Amino acid sequence: xxxxxxxxxxxxILYGGNGRSSAMEAIQCAKERNFEEAEALIKEAExxxxxxxxxxxxxxxxxxxxxxxxxxxxxxxxxxxxMNAITVKDLANEMVDLYKEMKS
Numbered sequence: 001x002x003x004x005x006x007x008x009x010x011x012x013i014l015y016g017g018n019g020r021s022s023a024m025e026a027i028q029c030a031k032e033r034n035f036e037e038a039e040a041l042i043k044e045a046e047x048x049x050x051x052x053x054x055x056x057x058x059x060x061x062x063x064x065x066x067x068x069x070x071x072x073x074x075x076x077x078x079x080x081x082x083m084n085a086i087t088v089k090d091l092a093n094e095m096v097d098l099y100k101e102m103k104s
Contacts, residue, residue, distance in 0.1 A: 005070055005075060006074055008059055008078075009075045009078035012056055013052075013081045014052075015051040016078070016082040019045040019046070019049035019085040020081075020088045023041070023045040023085070023089040024088065024092070026092045026096060027092050027096070029041060030096040033103065035100055035103075042093055045092065046089065048085075049082070049086060049089060052081075056078075056079070
């Protein structure tokens with residue numbers, strides 16, 4: 001059964017949100033000097049974001065193949081969610097590294 005654009009948008013929101021949450025938790029762990037857990041959470045964030053990216057890629061491939069897609073607010077919101085998750089994950093990586101440097 002084909003997945004609708006709205007269903008894909010919800011999956012992007014779900015996995016993007018999970019990834020963002022894991023990245024934020026990683027920062028908190030790094031603040032508490034729990035670097036092993038912080039690294040595990042960064043990996044978890046990457047996995048969740050990759051799941052969201054899979055749905056985004058499907059949408060992009062359909063568009064590139066000339067398949068019509070409905071542009072709606074939910075889809076736009078899902079893209080915002082994913083981009084924010086990626087940004088937070090990237091910043092979390094940097095912050096974990098900074099906390100590690102401060103450890104010395």
